[in-house]
Amino acid sequence: MKLFLLISLCCVTGSLAGICQDAFKNSNDLSRPFFQVIEGQAIEIYYKKRTASQEMFGIKIYKNQDLRKKDLHCDLCVNTTLVEDGCFKIKSTLLSVQPRDELKYITLSKFTGKPEVTVAPSRKAEFTDYVIPASCVCKAPAGAGYCTKASTKITDYRPLFVFQEGTTTGVYLPKAPSTESVGLQALKNANFVPAKQQKVPQKLDLNVEQLSERDGCYALESNEPRFGLGDHVNFVVTGKKTDGKKIRTDPRKVYLNNYFIPSTCSCQQQQPQQNLVKPQPQKLAKN
Numbered sequence: 001m002k003l004f005l006l007i008s009l010c011c012v013t014g015s016l017a018g019i020c021q022d023a024f025k026n027s028n029d030l031s032r033p034f035f036q037v038i039e040g041q042a043i044e045i046y047y048k049k050r051t052a053s054q055e056m057f058g059i060k061i062y063k064n065q066d067l068r069k070k071d072l073h074c075d076l077c078v079n080t081t082l083v084e085d086g087c088f089k090i091k092s093t094l095l096s097v098q099p100r101d102e103l104k105y106i107t108l109s110k111f112t113g114k115p116e117v118t119v120a121p122s123r124k125a126e127f128t129d130y131v132i133p134a135s136c137v138c139k140a141p142a143g144a145g146y147c148t149k150a151s152t153k154i155t156d157y158r159p160l161f162v163f164q165e166g167t168t169t170g171v172y173l174p175k176a177p178s179t180e181s182v183g184l185q186a187l188k189n190a191n192f193v194p195a196k197q198q199k200v201p202q203k204l205d206l207n208v209e210q211l212s213e214r215d216g217c218y219a220l221e222s223n224e225p226r227f228g229l230g231d232h233v234n235f236v237v238t239g240k241k242t243d244g245k246k247i248r249t250d251p252r253k254v255y256l257n258n259y260f261i262p263s264t265c266s267c268q269q270q271q272p273q274q275n276l277v278k279p280q281p282q283k284l285a286k287n
């Protein structure tokens with residue numbers, strides 16, 4: 001448990017001005033923490049301070065663990081009293097999160113004048129797809145970067161998405177030998193309506209009949225449409241198998257409610273600024 005002592009509670013000013021406001025701006029659930037994860041490197045947790053009497057926020061995170069098991073160990077357990085920009089903030093480099101990891105967590109709160117600690121029911125956050133703030137600069141991963149990640153992690157016509165807020169959308173789907181071609185249809189903040197029920201054909205936000213093949217993946221990199229924090233992206237994978245059978249998956253959803261940043265990106269937020277000059281707050285682009 002000595003490890004807990006090594007957790008760095010970030011107390012550096014400036015570089016993150018605005019993230020608390022941005023993350024919770026359109027949120028209808030302010031009791032949810034916001035995560036910003038840099039793949040394999042660091043995790044930052046923001047929790048809105050909603051009442052003046054909340055003096056402590058704590059979290060217990062269990063990575064890829066079944067909470068019903070007895071031999072639970074907490075992968076990151078930390079409490080903080082530090083409030084920055086309206087949010088309790090925790091930063092740690094002790095928990096490494098990779099694509100498709102699932103974090104189950106329990107949050108704790110302590111209020112002035114109340115001896116007991118309030119414990120919220122457990123919740124989970126999934127880190128399946130990358131969601132990158134507009135302010136980050138990302139080098140395309142060397143070689144087959146995203147394709148390799150998609151191939152080892154995501155199967156059954158479930159592509160790996162790379163959303164950079166307000167700018168690009170990347171889609172990577174491993175190529176199976178029995179697949180002849182795949183396409184992708186996506187809707188932003190709307191559900192697919194069965195064809196029979198459509199009075200007029202539904203306008204898709206993304207409709208690519210055939211993804212191109214690259215590095216052993218079907219890949220797509222598009223500047224349209226623009227997705228941002230808070231968006232739900234509903235998608236189906238379409239296509240054809242080599243035996244002529246059609247592919248059309250059930251609609252599935254990606255919810256862009258946390259930042260998950262590939263290690264190949266560099267973001268202003270990542271570099272702790274030594275408190276000399278406060279940089280201008282970096283505005284995160286929204287739609």
Ligand SMILES: *[C@@H]1O[C@H](CO)[C@@H](O)[C@H](O)[C@H]1NC(C)=O
Nearest residue numbers: 004058077078079108110117
């Ligand atoms: C956080 O606070 C709770 C409640 O006071 C306590 O039980 C727990 O041990 C603390 N965790 C850490 C890591 O200090």
